[in-house]
Each structure stands twice: as structure tokens, then as C-alpha cells.
Amino acid sequence: xxxxxxxxxxxxxxxxxxxxxxxxxxxxxxxxxxxxxxxxxxxxxxxxxxxxxxxxxxxxxxxxxxxxxxxxxxxxxxxxxxxxxxxxxxxxxxxxxxxxxxxxxxxxxxxxxxxxxxxxxxxxxxxxxxxxxxxxxxxxxxxxxxxxxxxxxxxxxxxxxxxxxxxxxxxxxxxxxxxxxxxxxxxxxxxxxxxxxxxxxxxxxxxxxxxxxxxxxxxxx
Amino acid sequence: xxxxxxxxxxxxxxxxxxxxxxxxxxxxxxxxxxxxxxxxxxxxxxxxxxxxxxxxxxxxxxxxxxxxxxxxxxxxxxxxxxxxxxxxxxxxxxxxxxxxxxxxxxxxxxxxxxxxxxxxxxxxxxxxxxxxxxxxxxxxxxxxxxxxxxxxxxxxxxxxxxxxxxxxxxxxxxxxxxxxxxx
Numbered sequence: 473x474x475x476x477x478x479x480x481x482x483x484x485x486x487x488x489x490x491x492x493x494x495x496x497x498x499x500x501x502x503x504x505x506x507x508x509x510x511x512x513x514x515x516x517x518x519x520x521x522x523x524x525x526x527x528x529x530x531x532x533x534x535x536x537x538x539x540x541x542x543x544x545x546x547x548x549x550x551x552x553x554x555x556x557x558x559x560x561x562x563x564x565x566x567x568x569x570x571x572x573x574x575x576x577x578x579x580x581x582x583x584x585x586x587x588x589x590x591x592x593x594x595x596x597x598x599x600x601x602x603x604x605x606x607x608x609x610x611x612x613x614x615x616x617x618x619x620x621x622x623x624x625x626x627x628x629x630x631x632x633x634x635x636x637x638x639x640x641x642x643x644x645x646x647x648x649x650x651x652x653x654x655x656x657x658x659x660x661x662x663x664x665x666x667x668x669x670x671x672x673x674x675x676x677x678x679x680x681x682x683x684x685x686x687x688x689x690x691x692x693x
Numbered sequence: 694x695x696x697x698x699x700x701x702x703x704x705x706x707x708x709x710x711x712x713x714x715x716x717x718x719x720x721x722x723x724x725x726x727x728x729x730x731x732x733x734x735x736x737x738x739x740x741x742x743x744x745x746x747x748x749x750x751x752x753x754x755x756x757x758x759x760x761x762x763x764x765x766x767x768x769x770x771x772x773x774x775x776x777x778x779x780x781x782x783x784x785x786x787x788x789x790x791x792x793x794x795x796x797x798x799x800x801x802x803x804x805x806x807x808x809x810x811x812x813x814x815x816x817x818x819x820x821x822x823x824x825x826x827x828x829x830x831x832x833x834x835x836x837x838x839x840x841x842x843x844x845x846x847x848x849x850x851x852x853x854x855x856x857x858x859x860x861x862x863x864x865x866x867x868x869x870x871x872x873x874x875x876x
Binding site for chain 2: 493498499502505506509512513516517519520523524526527530531533534537538540541544545547548551552553554555557558559560561562564565568569570571572573575576579587588589590591592593594595
């Protein structure tokens with residue numbers, strides 16, 4: 473093996489010492505960390521710029537919509553009042569109680585053994601449960617004279633027929649006697665003299681009346 | 694490896710510089726950026742419901758605007774049914790003429806009450822009493838049906854029909870009705 477003489481050992485030692493310089497190593501590490509930080513910052517800045525762009529777009533959209541919405545809100549009050557008035561008119565017109573079909577129905581029901589002497593009635597508006605529409609309540613009075621072998625039975629049949637007939641047309645229907653008295657008068661019917669009874673029936677109906685008024689064409693009794 | 698005094702000083706100095714750099718980075722650069730980011734997100738979150746609300750208002754307004762012409766037409770139609778002038782000047786005449794066309798000659802109409810309409814602002818409700826001293830019940834029934842069908846602003850509140858002992862073929866009728874008129 474040939475003899476090898478290193479005449480630069482001092483220089484090599486200095487170079488090795490320089491390579492192991494902790495400050496230099498620390499500077500490299502710090503530089504690396506700074507580079508990572510810069511990269512993170514740039515990424516964050518990019519994200520921020522993108523989100524700022526989104527915000528600017530939304531602000532522009534809102535700035536465009538807000539005056540329109542305020543204008544709509546202003547005009548909505550007047551339009552809503554128009555709609556409400558129209559709806560109230562329709563409700564008021566359609567919610568009326570029609571007397572003509574009621575009268576027609578009573579005329580149809582009354583048998584030939586009964587003479588009506590007085591027909592009356594009045595309609596009131598009844599407030600419903602919260603959240604429901606008010607309903608019309610009609611109290612109808614039918615007074616008359618019933619004749620027959622058993623005039624009280626004739627009057628009772630009329631009361632029941634009134635309750636049943638109007639019960640089909642209204643949600644609630646009740647008919648009750650206000651009075652039912654035997655009379656000393658007699659009437660002639662089909663060649664016979666029959667005893668009579670005077671009666672007064674109160675018919676109460678409540679609920680929507682869908683039927684529109686129709687012309688009466690029943691023959692008189 | 695052994696560090697000399699000078700090298701230890703350099704290491705400590707380097708460490709201090711490192712800590713300073715890290716602190717400055719997070720506190721002066723990345724921190725404010727993150728805060729700004731969070732604030733922007735908050736602003737977006739606050740703006741989105743406002744935009745939705747505005748869009749909803751505009752959509753609702755458009756729906757109402759679409760319905761408005763029909764409602765305006767209904768109101769105009771109803772307004773056209775109400776003659777100008779004091780109701781007491783035209784309503785009794787109108788009723789007399791109406792019943793006359795149905796073969797009922799003697800009709801007396803008088804006003805019994807007047808109040809603002811409870812649910813229609815700008816309109817009044819006037820109550821009238823109509824007396825018909827002599828009428829056949831069926832003739833009256835037909836007239837009443839026609840009245841209810843052709844006069845939607847009239848609502849009959851009470852109806853009384855009495856027979857007359859001396860003239861059993863005719864009845865005496867009294868009705869109370871309310872009519873909607875402009876304020």
C-alpha cells in the first residue's frame with residue numbers, strides 16, 4: 473500500500489468544522505421553516521381572497537335585491553288590503569243566509585192539515601272556535617193551526633219533518649214546540665169537521681248554507 | 694461534539710430569533726388573516742338569510758301582484774253595483790222598483806241603522822226595514838229569491854210573514870236587510 477500524506481489536514485479540519493457549524497445548521501432549519509410558513513401564508517391568503525370574492529358577490533346580489541324587496545314590501549301592504557277586501561266581499565256574499573230556499577222548503581213540508589199563520593225568523597252570525605270561520609245561525613218560528621183526528625200528532629209530525637229536512641242541509645238543526653194547545657175551534661176538511669190545535673215551533677239551524685236562492689214554484693196550500 | 698462558548702451563544706441567539714420569527718408569523722401575519730377569514734365567513738352566514746328573505750319577499754310580492762288584478766276587478770265590479778249619492782236617496786226607490794217588477798206594488802222602505810262595516814274598511818252597512826202590507830206568499834217567495842240572487846250586497850237578516858184574518862189569501866211581510874255601501 474502506497475504511503476499517503478495529507479498535507480491539507482488543517483484545511484480539511486477547518487472545512488469539517490465549518491460543515492458542523494450549529495449556527496449554519498440552525499439557519500438552514502430556520503430557512504426551511506420560514507419557507508413552510510410562507511407557503512402556508514400564501515395558501516391562506518389565496519383562501520381568504522376566494523372567500524372575500526364570494527362575500528363581494530353576495531353583497532352585490534344583496535344590494536341588488538334589497539331595494540326591490542323594500543319596494544315590494546311597501547307596495548305589498550296596499551295590494552294585500554285589496555286582496556283582503558276582495559276576499560271579505562266574496563266571503564260576505566257567499567256566506568249569506570238565503571231565505572228563499574228556506575221558505576220554499578217550509579212550504580213543501582207543510583201538509584194540507586196544517587195552516588201556517590205566522591212565519592218568522594232572524595239570522596245572527598255566531599263566532600266559531602279560534603281559527604274557524606264564523607257561521608250563520610237562523611232561528612225560525614213557524615206558528616199555525618193543525619187539524620185532524622189527532623191534531624197534536626199532526627203538529628208533532630210537522631215538527632219532526634222540519635228537524636229532519638233542515639238537518640240534511642245544515643250542520644245542526646233542532647225543532648222544538650214553543651206552544652201546542654188544543655183549540656175549541658173545528659175546521660171542515662174533506663167534508664168532515666175536525667178538531668184543531670194551535671202550535672208554535674221554533675226551528676234553529678246553524679252551519680253553511682250552500683244552496684243559492686231559487687225561485688219558488690210550489691203550488692199554494 | 695463539544696460546543697465552545699461562542700457557539701453556545703450563537704445557538705441561544707438562533708433559538709431566540711426562531712421563537713421571535715414563529716411568534717411574529719402567527720401573531721402578526723397568519724393570526725389577522727385567520728381572523729379576517731372567520732369574520733368573512735360570519736358575514737357570509739349573516740348575509741345568506743337576508744338574501745333568502747329578500748328573495749322570499751320578492752316571490753311573495755310577485756304572487757300577490759299576480760292575484761291583485763283579479764281582486765281589483767272584483768272590487769271594481771262590486772263598486773259599480775253601488776250607486777253614487779246618499780243611499781237613503783236611491784235604495785228605497787230601487788226596492789220599490791224591484792218589487793214592482795215582481796208584481797208587488799205597495800212597498801215601504803225605511804232606514805233603521807247605519808254602521809261602518811266590521812270587516813271591510815271604506816264601506817258601511819246600512820240596515821233597512823221593508824214592509825209589504827199585502828202580498829201573496831208565493832209571489833213574495835219568488836221576489837225574495839230574485840232579490841237574493843241579483844243583489845249580492847244585500848243580506849236579509851229577518852223575515853216575518855203574517856196571515857191576515859180578514860184576508861186569508863194575502864199576507865203581511867216585513868223584512869230587515871242590510872246593504873253594503875261606500876263610506
